[in-house]
Amino acid sequence: MVVVGESAASRVGDAVVAVPVVGQTGSTLVxxxxxxxxxxxxxxxxxxxxxxxxxxxxxxxxx
Known part of the structure; x- marks a missing residue:
């Protein structure tokens, strides 16, 4: 499960399902x-x- 800010949700690709969170601050990729x-x-x-x-x-x- 991935929870990301809405700006990152469109960039994760088809292999990952993302839940865009409106108003979420920036994400850190690890x-x-x-x-x-x-x-x-x-x-x-x-x-x-x-x-x-x-x-x-x-x-x-x-x-």
Whole structure:
């Protein structure tokens, strides 16, 4: 079960059912993996997320 702010509900994809909560403050995404497991997709996702957050922070002050 995922409960997210309404702005994130449309971004979770078809594999996850989300319950949009109107007026919910920002959400924090937490990723986990087994220690020592190679995760090239997760590494690429993390790199992209950091880039997007840095760009948003530089542009409008939100990450």
């Amino acid at each position: 990723l986990g993996r087994a220690e020592g497991t190679p995760t090239p997709d997760l590494t690429a996702f993390e790199r992209t997320a950091k880039h997007v957050a840095a760009r948003r922070l530089a542009t409008d002050g939100t990450a």
